[in-house]
Amino acid sequence: MKKLITAGLTVFALSLPSWASAQDLTIYSGRGEALVGQVIKQFEQETGLKVDVRYGGTSELATLLLEEGDKSPADVFWAQDGGALGAVNAVFVELPAAVNEGVLPVFRNADNKWVSTSGRTRTLVYSKDRVKPEDLPASIKDLANEKYKGRVGFAPTNGSFQAFLTAFRVAEGDDAVREWLKGLVANDAKKYRNNGTQLEAIANGEIDFGLVNNYYLGRYLANDSKFPVAQTGFGKGDVGNLVNVAGIGVVSASDNKEGAQRFIEYLLSPAAQQYITTQGNEYPVISGVIQNPTLPPIAEVLENAPAVDINKLTDLEGTLALLREAGLL
Amino acid sequence: MLLPMAYLVLRALEADTATLGEIVFRARNLMLLVNTLLLTFSVLAVVTVIALPLAWLVVRSDLRHKRLLSIVSVLPLAIPGYVMAYALIGMSGYYGFANHFFGIRLPRPEGLAGATLALSLYTFPYLFLNLRSALLGLDPALEETARSLGHSRWGAFRQVVLPHLIPAIMSGWLIIGLYVLGDFGVIALMRYEVFSYAIFTQYSGAFDRIYAAWLSLMLLAVTLTFVLGEAALTRRRRHARTGTGVRRRAAPVPLGQWRPLAWLFLGFVFIASLGLPTLVLIHWMTLAASNVDFVALMGELWRAFGRTAAVAAPSALLAAVLALPVVYLVVRFPSRFSTVIERLVYLGYAIPPLTFGLAMVFFALRSAPFLYQSLALLIFACSMTFLALPVGPLRTALLQIGTRPEEVARSLGDPPFRAFRRTVLPLLRAPIVAGALLVFIVVVKELPITFLLAPAGYTTLAMTVFSRTSEGMMAEAAPFAAAIVLFSSLFVGLILRYEGQK
Numbered sequence: 053m054k055k056l057i058t059a060g061l062t063v064f065a066l067s068l069p070s071w072a073s074a075q076d077l078t079i080y081s082g083r084g085e086a087l088v089g090q091v092i093k094q095f096e097q098e099t100g101l102k103v104d105v106r107y108g109g110t111s112e113l114a115t116l117l118l119e120e121g122d123k124s125p126a127d128v129f130w131a132q133d134g135g136a137l138g139a140v141n142a143v144f145v146e147l148p149a150a151v152n153e154g155v156l157p158v159f160r161n162a163d164n165k166w167v168s169t170s171g172r173t174r175t176l177v178y179s180k181d182r183v184k185p186e187d188l189p190a191s192i193k194d195l196a197n198e199k200y201k202g203r204v205g206f207a208p209t210n211g212s213f214q215a216f217l218t219a220f221r222v223a224e225g226d227d228a229v230r231e232w233l234k235g236l237v238a239n240d241a242k243k244y245r246n247n248g249t250q251l252e253a254i255a256n257g258e259i260d261f262g263l264v265n266n267y268y269l270g271r272y273l274a275n276d277s278k279f280p281v282a283q284t285g286f287g288k289g290d291v292g293n294l295v296n297v298a299g300i301g302v303v304s305a306s307d308n309k310e311g312a313q314r315f316i317e318y319l320l321s322p323a324a325q326q327y328i329t330t331q332g333n334e335y336p337v338i339s340g341v342i343q344n345p346t347l348p349p350i351a352e353v354l355e356n357a358p359a360v361d362i363n364k365l366t367d368l369e370g371t372l373a374l375l376r377e378a379g380l381l
Numbered sequence: 382m383l384l385p386m387a388y389l390v391l392r393a394l395e396a397d398t399a400t401l402g403e404i405v406f407r408a409r410n411l412m413l414l415v416n417t418l419l420l421t422f423s424v425l426a427v428v429t430v431i432a433l434p435l436a437w438l439v440v441r442s443d444l445r446h447k448r449l450l451s452i453v454s455v456l457p458l459a460i461p462g463y464v465m466a467y468a469l470i471g472m473s474g475y476y477g478f479a480n481h482f483f484g485i486r487l488p489r490p491e492g493l494a495g496a497t498l499a500l501s502l503y504t505f506p507y508l509f510l511n512l513r514s515a516l517l518g519l520d521p522a523l524e525e526t527a528r529s530l531g532h533s534r535w536g537a538f539r540q541v542v543l544p545h546l547i548p549a550i551m552s553g554w555l556i557i558g559l560y561v562l563g564d565f566g567v568i569a570l571m572r573y574e575v576f577s578y579a580i581f582t583q584y585s586g587a588f589d590r591i592y593a594a595w596l597s598l599m600l601l602a603v604t605l606t607f608v609l610g611e612a613a614l615t616r617r618r619r620h621a622r623t624g625t626g627v628r629r630r631a632a633p634v635p636l637g638q639w640r641p642l643a644w645l646f647l648g649f650v651f652i653a654s655l656g657l658p659t660l661v662l663i664h665w666m667t668l669a670a671s672n673v674d675f676v677a678l679m680g681e682l683w684r685a686f687g688r689t690a691a692v693a694a695p696s697a698l699l700a701a702v703l704a705l706p707v708v709y710l711v712v713r714f715p716s717r718f719s720t721v722i723e724r725l726v727y728l729g730y731a732i733p734p735l736t737f738g739l740a741m742v743f744f745a746l747r748s749a750p751f752l753y754q755s756l757a758l759l760i761f762a763c764s765m766t767f768l769a770l771p772v773g774p775l776r777t778a779l780l781q782i783g784t785r786p787e788e789v790a791r792s793l794g795d796p797p798f799r800a801f802r803r804t805v806l807p808l809l810r811a812p813i814v815a816g817a818l819l820v821f822i823v824v825v826k827e828l829p830i831t832f833l834l835a836p837a838g839y840t841t842l843a844m845t846v847f848s849r850t851s852e853g854m855m856a857e858a859a860p861f862a863a864a865i866v867l868f869s870s871l872f873v874g875l876i877l878r879y880e881g882q883k
Contacts (some may be wrong), residue, residue: 078837078838079837080837084849084851084852084854085840085845085848085849086848086849086850086852086854086857087852102838103838104837104838105837105838106832106835106837106838107840107848108832108844108848109585109832109851111584111585111588112584112585112735112829112832113835114588115584115585115588115590115735115739116739116833117744118588118590119590119739119742119743120742120746121746123746123750123753125753125754136588140588176606182466209569209578209581209582209585211585215553242572243572243574244572245570245572246851248850248851248852249570252470252474252476255474255476256470256473256474256476256477256489257474257476258474258489259469271854273851275668275855275856276668279476279478355384358470370587372582373403376403376404376407376409379409380583381578381579
């Protein structure tokens with residue numbers, strides 16, 4: 053027992069310095085370390101600033117920021133989806149409008165509270181083995197039809213799916229969404245935890261179609277070129293083709309707003325944008341970046357996207373109420 | 382322990398009644414609650430069927446390699462829940478590892494059955510450890526007396542041994558039951574909807590802390606009935622030996638013709654609880670083997686390992702040390718006050734970890750801001766949440782020891798503390814170790830609290846695994862998940878070896 057206590061105390065003592073040092077910049081990142089770790093390391097090398105990152109789920113970090121309020125040690129919050137950025141609007145400072153200038157107009161936040169760092173689209177993933185080209189639906193609304201009974205998966209608790217529903221409400225009203233959700237439930241659509249589990253379920257033969265963000269399939273294909281899943285968009289202008297963003301904002305409690313802004317500027321630099329585009333399978337938010345060859349070109353994506361302004365995707369409460377009403381939450 | 386509850390009530394008071402009706406008091410929540418209870422009782426039934434025969438075989442039978450069997454029986458605890466769920470799911474499907482390695486496909490485990498199986502396969506060691514220490518501490522003279530009075534072996538077990546195992550079974554059940562109530566990872570992958578779903582959605586979907594607090598309080602109310610139920614069933618029982626002399630070790634029971642059946646059972650349990658997760662991890666790793674920078678990976682693993690140990694080891698020690706006075710108070714000085722304290726410990730364990738973490742943030746920022754984001758606060762929070770884990774083994778042991786040894790020491794002139802230190806404490810070494818071990822393994826796997834309270838930039842093994850699997854990067858997560866299992870295994874081995882040498 054004594055040995056154990058000594059060992060425990062030694063380990064503890066060794067770990068003390070790791071939390072005693074002060075940092076130049078603290079980032080709360082809802083984006084995974086596997087993707088953004090490299091970008092942050094590069095930023096440290098170029099600026100000489102020392103960065104600490106707290107990785108976590110986007111929603112957990114958003115809740116944490118709200119709980120910390122003006123005592124938060126965070127300088128910036130990098131979120132996986134626009135909904136979370138909207139939810140913590142109150143703890144963000146307003147950014148100089150110049151930050152947004154280089155950003156493509158579709159990705160701009162009108163209030164300058166946060167900045168988009170990458171764009172992504174909602175897509176339909178389907179089984180290469182069990183879905184014939186003529187079976188692909190023209191609209192996401194078709195998935196509630198008898199033809200797709202028991203073959204569709206979706207993730208009602210997932211932030212990206214909820215953002216899509218909000219867009220659907222903005223475009224066509226609550227009743228249309230209510231009907232569609234009711235149709236999905238009646239059609240035995242299967243509920244999954246998130247995007248990745250839907251792709252796995254298609255590969256495993258549980259479902260034939262799934263509703264996910266565009267960058268997941270690339271990650272599975274990178275490790276396994278024979279992964280039996282393909283993806284496509286819906287017809288032109290269909291709300292199922294929603295374009296959404298990941299973004300970042302400066303926390304008002306920050307004691308280094310200048311460094312925070314430098315980090316944001318770095319993320320919008322061609323080098324960082326190129327990395328996110330190539331390694332992350334996402335779309336750049338500035339012009340002049342070489343497209344990811346595995347994705348449809350951004351011009352085509354924007355042409356097919358529904359006419360929904362990302363700045364209007366704020367009423368998350370209403371979306372959740374509809375999901376509750378449909379018995380999905 | 383009261384802090385998180387005070388926090389919940391504070392947050393809950395901010396609610397307005399109309400929204401409350403819409404989110405909290407609705408028919409679907411009732412349905413979710415019923416599902417939660419169904420799941421909990423199914424898991425309790427399955428873990429008992431696994432752990433009771435296992436513990437008996439490992440302690441009382443004449444099987445060989447019992448030390449090794451003990452270690453292997455505790456190891457499943459080290460498997461993170463989602464890895465276990467993936468392991469079961471991986472047996473089905475065109476793309477699962479079973480099809481990949483062996484060319485077989487089973488039906489996909491899901492819903493109540495799937496969730497029960499996955500949860501049972503890595504929570505049964507809680508019950509096993511409790512039963513093991515109870516069986517080890519049991520005086521064989523009791524059973525022998527029953528046999529001499531004409532009971533069959535089975536009859537003696539049922540009428541004499543089993544009642545003495547009740548406190549161990551109850552505390553094992555309580556820990557497992559409370560764990561199941563709060564689990565989200567497994568049930569989400571198994572697509573079974575329970576109450577924790579509602580809480581998770583409220584925090585993560587709505588970024589809301591007010592109605593989530595209401596839901597957490599509802600869950601706590603359910604927990605409270607469990608905790609009180611357990612208390613009612615274990616109260617006023619005597620388990621200490623009263624005879625003179627020192628108890629012997631029990632003679633091993635020959636299995637005879639049952640031996641093959643025993644090995645078959647052990648093989649089945651170990652293949653399901655350890656073999657399947659190992660296979661799924663290997664499957665993931667083979668996916669990534671081609672494009673890995675081995676040296677960099679080892680460096681990363683080593684750093685994450687060090688950080689994990691720096692949280693888990695002190696938390697385990699602190700929890701075991703703090704649990705001792707609580708248990709002593711309850712067992713030796715039963716009163717309304719001591720009961721309340723002990724029950725609070727269990728409630729603390731049942732508070733959803735995300736809520737617990739937020740409460741710690743809330744109070745640390747208001748009362749001790751210098752502690753915020755320090756390792757010390759994280760360790761404190763972890764040991765408080767898991768304080769209930771060492772309580773079970775400690776209580777069982779204290780009940781078995783009884784008051785005699787201390788009374789003798791007192792009568793020979795030792796002051797109370799010295800009497801305790803010289804007679805009881807040495808006997809408690811095994812349960813203290815077992816309790817600390819439980820906390821250690823669980824902290825290694827722990828997520829929500831570490832996410833919220835770890836100093837920024839402090840990433841543990843479990844955090845890395847989680848962030849990678851949730852982004853669909855299974856291959857990149859696999860080495861870290863394997864490290865969790867290996868690391869915990871080494872620790873289990875070390876501890877049980879040490880325990881045997883005393």
